[in-house]
Amino acid sequence: MTAQQQADEHLRRSRQDLPVAAQLLHVVADLLSDYQPEQPATTTALGMAFTAAGSEILAKYPRAVQDHALDRALAALPNEANLPIGITGGELALHLRKAAGSLT
Structure with a gap:
């Protein structure tokens, strides 16, 4: 196992004990x-990321858990008014990780 694979596995294990909504945001x-972290974040990119993350994380759970986790994750998203205009995907990712931390 390479060092990168070991790091990825450690990260996966550390997140598995988080609430489902926090896992989703991470x-x-x-x-x-x-994916192009230096490019300005768009609602399309955010929607695609949520779709992909949902299929990876939420698909393992019953519908009621999926709905509750998605509601919590969306409620924790930073308000658009609090984000700088032209924020990049990488910067938005930092805000999402902070929001995920508030769900634990």
Whole structure:
């Protein structure tokens, strides 16, 4: 196992004990920061990241848990008024990780 694989596995294990909503926000943040993090964040990119994260995280749970986790994650999202105009995907990812921390 490479050092990168070990780090990824450690990160996965550390997140598995978090609430489902926090796990979802972390995966959304990972996707935004992994894919062109220097580009301005768009609602399309955020929606695509939520869709991908939902299929990865939420698909493992019953519908009631999925709905509750998604509601909590969306409620924890930073208000648009609190975000700078032209925020990049990488910067938005930092805000999402902070929001995920508030859900623990």
